[in-house]
Structure formats: structure tokens, C-alpha cells
Amino acid sequence: MTDPRPDDAAIPLDLVDLSSPTEERNPASAELDSLDARGMVDVILGEDATVAGAVQEQAGPISELVEVCVGAIAAGRTVHYLGAGTSGRLAVLDAVELAPTFNADESMVAAHLAGGAGAFLTAVEGAEDDAEAGAALVHEVCVAGDVVIGLAASGRTPFVRGALQAARAAGMPTALISANPRAELAGDADIPILLDVGPEVVTGSTRMKAGTAQKLTLNALSTAMMVRLGTTYGNLMIDVRPTNAKLVGRTVRILVQASGASAEEAGRVLQAAGGSVRVALVALLSGADVDRAAAALADYPRDPRRAGDPAGIRSAVAALAKQP
Incomplete structure (x- = not known):
């Protein structure tokens, strides 16, 4: 194997004593090359666990x-x-x-x-x-x-x-x-x-x-x-980009998980909402149609200063519940 450094390249001796734990020798793996595959994997994963x-x-x-x-x-x-x-x-x-x-x-x-x-x-x-x-x-x-x-x-x-x-x-x-x-x-x-x-x-x-x-x-x-920044409802993604079949299916599943609606109803409302998971979710949670849901959401845009509801979903649903 040839030396990868050009003949005239200076050796950076100032870095030999680099103060960093990553440059120190790990005693747990000092004999790594003498181990079998299982032994190596156990050492690697044991260190990763820390x-x-x-x-x-x-x-x-x-x-x-x-x-x-x-x-x-x-x-x-x-x-x-x-x-x-x-x-x-x-x-x-x-x-x-x-x-x-x-x-x-x-x-x-x-x-x-x-x-x-x-x-x-x-x-x-x-x-x-x-x-x-x-x-x-x-x-x-x-x-x-x-x-x-x-x-x-x-x-x-x-x-x-x-x-x-x-x-x-x-x-x-x-x-x-x-x-x-x-x-x-x-x-x-x-x-x-x-x-x-x-x-x-x-x-x-x-x-x-x-x-x-x-x-x-x-x-x-x-x-x-x-x-x-308000991109989720609980731990559910509501700003996901449905760019493939898997993600389209995920958007419907998210609506089902968040609202308890059937997949058929969630899909229908999502389509009526023009693919907007946010609007569909507010509609499903409130029972309102998608137009009213969209209008309510417009009053409660994403806002990290809104404690407990940065996405505005809960606030929009609560506002709809107060409407006659």
C-alpha cells in the first residue's frame, strides 16, 4: 500500500497530541482484531449502548x-x-x-x-x-x-x-x-x-x-x-408530504388514530379537504364540514407561543364547539 500523502506534504505534528477522547485508545476493544464476529459485535454494541x-x-x-x-x-x-x-x-x-x-x-x-x-x-x-x-x-x-x-x-x-x-x-x-x-x-x-x-x-x-x-x-x-412550531397533533404528523403511496396511506391512518373515525370516513373527509390533513382532522374532531373547519383553522394558525396547542388544532375544535 502506498503512502496517500504527497512526498512534500508536512506532517501536522501539532495534532499528534490532540486533546479529544475520540483519539484515545479504548481498552474495551484493545484486542478487537483477535475476536470472532460475535465477540466484535458484542464489543461494538456494548460501547454503543453508552x-x-x-x-x-x-x-x-x-x-x-x-x-x-x-x-x-x-x-x-x-x-x-x-x-x-x-x-x-x-x-x-x-x-x-x-x-x-x-x-x-x-x-x-x-x-x-x-x-x-x-x-x-x-x-x-x-x-x-x-x-x-x-x-x-x-x-x-x-x-x-x-x-x-x-x-x-x-x-x-x-x-x-x-x-x-x-x-x-x-x-x-x-x-x-x-x-x-x-x-x-x-x-x-x-x-x-x-x-x-x-x-x-x-x-x-x-x-x-x-x-x-x-x-x-x-x-x-x-x-x-x-x-x-406546530407540525404535529400530539405525536402524529399533520404536515407530512404524501409524496408516495406509503405516505398517502399514512395520512389516512393518522386521521383514524387521531379521531377514531373509520378509514373510509377519514379518506372521504381528507379528499373533501383537498388533501389537507389539518383541515380534515379539525372536521373529523369537531363534526363540522371542511369549509367551517378551514375557517376555524385560519383563526388559529401555527404558533409556538400558544402553550399546549402550537398547531392550533385543539383551539380550532374548541372554537367550533362554541358555534351554534
Whole structure:
């Protein structure tokens, strides 16, 4: 195997002593290559089982960030994820999945990967080390009031540093999601979320526990954001985009689960409502026709400030119940 580094490339000796648990050797997997398949899987899954607890310990700052992001989106601003490598790819995955689930778009949550979209499939050499590129991206895509969230497993990625520093200099709220409790970039974030997952099973492979922890954090963050913005009724999706047969079936099932109506009635009302799950749900819960349901909903649009009913469904149903 040939050395992947060019002959004239300098060895970054300053990073040899990088202070990050993900770069330490895990004693639980020190003899990993000597184990059989079952032994390897047991070690890997045993270490993975510790990740949820590490994320739970950061519930406070995650919740704080939820409120900051909800306020920004409600004001017409955007939440931006920025990262490199595994961290950046997880950010992209979280952002794009919000569209079919919550009918969100890039004006609400956008993800930016060091090296550009092509880096999702193929690594772009040196992209994560370019702090100026991170800063330039913030200047290009962000406006006042946007939120900038950097993701860096090691807590030191220059691309993320440049982005966070540029955002803070412009007065934007900032956050960091890192798997290093001693992250260098913590001081560049208003809300640091530092996940103490310990050493990886394969030393330095942050696609493992660090990646899982970041994914769990993003799951909690973005889901709570979207629910606070009124995209669900209880735990049921009411802004789902029915873009395929499975999702069309899901919309009818949601109405059945929420209202107790039969699938036939739910389908009929959904069709009469022009495919709007919200209007159909209010109609089914109140017994009103879809026109009255739509009018009631117009008086109670989605609003995260409406405690206990950000979606407006309960309020619209209650208002219809008071009408003669």
C-alpha cells in the first residue's frame, strides 16, 4: 500500500497530541482484531449502548438551543448546520429528512458540508481545514437573526471554527455539537453541546459513537423544534408530504388514530379537504364540514407561543364547539 500523502506534504505534528477522547485508545476493544464476529459485535454494541446516556446528560443545552431555533424560524429566519466529514453528512441527513416528515424546507433548516454537496459521497481533501471557507459560507448564506450550529466531533475543525467566529462577529446565535468535552471551539459557541462518549471502538473513527451521539442530538433538536412550531397533533404528523403511496396511506391512518373515525370516513373527509390533513382532522374532531373547519383553522394558525396547542388544532375544535 502506498503512502496517500504527497512526498512534500508536512506532517501536522501539532495534532499528534490532540486533546479529544475520540483519539484515545479504548481498552474495551484493545484486542478487537483477535475476536470472532460475535465477540466484535458484542464489543461494538456494548460501547454503543453508552451513547444515549451521554446525550441525555446534555438535555439542558439541547433544550435551550431548541427554543433559540424555534424563535428564529418563527421570525422567518433560518437554522444553519455546518460541518465536515461524518458530522457534516449527519447534518445534511437530518435537514433533508425534515421535508417529508414536517413539510420543512431550506428556509427553515439548511445544512452545509465542507467541500460542497459533492463531499457527501466523496471526501474533499483539506476542506475541513479551511477556516476561511467556513467564514465565507456564513457571509454568503446567512443573514441577521439566523442561527449557526457547528458540528465537529473533535471540537476543533477549522472549517467550523471559521463559521462560528464569523457568525458571532455578525451577532448571530451560535451553537456547537461536539463529542469532545474539552472542545476548543466551545468558546466560539453561545450554546456548546459537549457529548462525553469516550474513546471509539476503532480509535479515532468518529463515524461510530461520536456520530451516533451527534445523530441522536440532531434527532432530539430538530424534532422538538418542529413540534414546537406546530407540525404535529400530539405525536402524529399533520404536515407530512404524501409524496408516495406509503405516505398517502399514512395520512389516512393518522386521521383514524387521531379521531377514531373509520378509514373510509377519514379518506372521504381528507379528499373533501383537498388533501389537507389539518383541515380534515379539525372536521373529523369537531363534526363540522371542511369549509367551517378551514375557517376555524385560519383563526388559529401555527404558533409556538400558544402553550399546549402550537398547531392550533385543539383551539380550532374548541372554537367550533362554541358555534351554534
